[in-house]
Amino acid sequence: MMSNVHLSKSKYCKCVQCKKILWLEKYKPEFAVKTAKDSVLENGTKVGKIAKGLFGNYQNIEFNENLNIMIEKTQELLRNKPNIITEASFNYKNNFCSVDILKNDVDVIEIYEVKSSTEIHDIYLDDASYQYYVLSKLGLNVKKVSIVYINNQYVRGEELEIGKLFNIEDITDIAKSKQEEIKNNIDMINMYMTEHSENNEPITDIGLKCSDPYECEFWEYCTRDLPKPNVFDIAGGMRKTQKFEKYYQGKISFEDLQHDQDLNSKYLEQIDFELNNLKPKIDIEAIRNIMDLLKYPLYFIDYETYQVAIPEIKGTRPYQQLPFQYSLHIIKEKGASIEHREFLAEVDDKNFIRHFAESMIKDIPNNGSIIIYNKAFEPARNREIAEMYPDLKDEMYRLNNNMVDFLEPFKQRKYYTKEMHGSASIKAVLPALYPNDPELDYHNLPVVHNGGEASEAFLSLKGKSKEEQEKIRHGLLVYCELDTYAMVKIWMKFKEIIGGRVL
Ligand code: SF4
Known part of the structure; x- marks a missing residue:
């Protein structure tokens, strides 16, 4: 029987990028190589904290390892409408989510997903739409879904004005249009994890998804059998799309690529120098x-x-x-x-x-x-x-x-x-x-x-x-x-x- 995988919004988004990430995180976490810088994570945390005050007073659900405590506390606060709850937490059939900012009005609910980025990436739409899915399935009347993100045109004065620091974009229509896709994705993730036990590693090829939208922490693991050096070691600005084009053509090692006339002379030069151990080139x-x-x-x-x-x-x-x-x-x-x-x-x-x-x-x-x-x-x-x-x-x-x-x-x-x-x-x-x-x-x-x-x-x-x-x-x-x-x-x-x- 298919059991439901415990998903959170971040896990769901990782699966949108590549399902194998979930499998590797579960069975081979020791191969993850951290890709996000501490400062990026810290920025995210700070932005999250400041944004909580965006609509005035709020009540926060403290994090608890026991998610049920967060969910129960949320239910209590939801009864005190109208109010604003941050980190309001929900679970629908093992699909968990905490909403960054939830406006809890008398009849309707609004979801605000906060991002520390200065633009809206597609994955944010998946993230917010997943929250809409969980809350709607629980029978809540969600009227509006928005992304809150950083306004890079804002210039700070004496005081920080948080109303100006953030942009807010209403993405309700997109969230609604993605509901079927989310249901299908969740079913697919569950099937994938049921079919692939610990001893049955899924075979997944690398691709542009490995760095889009995020640098995958398992890149080293998934490319461990490639010859060294390879097409991904070409420096000097070669586009990822071209690297993968060569990779899919089977032109992976420098030997494979050395006579490829599609390649810019700069890239061929790197290959030539390294393969043939050439002497330095100096234009006096x-x-x-x-x-x-x-x-x-x-x-x-x-x-x-x-x-x-x-x-x-x-x-x-x-x-x-x-x-x-x-x-x-x-x-x-x-x-x-x-x-x-x-x-x-x-x-x-x-x-x-x-x-x-x-x-x-x-x-x-x-x-x-x-x-x-x-x-x-x-x-x-x-x-x-x-x-x-x-x-x-x-x-x-x-x-x-x-x-x-x-x-x-x-x-x-x-x-x-x-x-x-x-x-x-x-x-x-x-x-x-x-x-x-x-x-x-x-x-x-x-x-x-x-x-x-x-x-x-x-x-x-x-x-x-x-x-x-x-x-x-x-x-x-x-x-x-x-x-x-x-x-x-x-x-x-x-x-x-x-x-x-x-x-
Ligand atoms: S490196 Fe690429 S293929 Fe491997 S798990 Fe990450 S995204 Fe998937």
């Missing part, structure tokens, strides 16, 4: 051109930023990149020794962006060349600062006008080695240029090893003991310092390539 003229752009003093700079859904600083928008740290290496003139400056915001400084900018302006007083790695990033932050603080505008644009991007020669493959594995990221370039140099190895850093970890580390400072804070701050400083030292080392390598003839 291009390196000379970029070196010719440089004027002393040389300022090698890199920013670290973080993003939060709920803006805490006046003048910022949801998910704006907030610069909290920079490292700066300076070579004032030809033959001068390398100096280092840095800035790392204090954790309780509400004005840290301004302090960041002021410190940087002070550290870069002259119009030399400011060397960055990715012109899409630092200049954009400077423009945002200029918008927030008009009195700093001229200085921020002065800095932008002096920027030279060291990413370019690598992105354009003017300098390429097989060790870069198709990537122009500084984390791929530096070890390729200086192999086996422990001083330049990001793996040897103590706390922070990449930009994502840097923002997580900075956000984790609040509430930590002084000693812990110091350890993390030290980790941040040495990490960011290596990023700009890496650029100095790239400059040195360029100098070597053009025969020391610089400036």
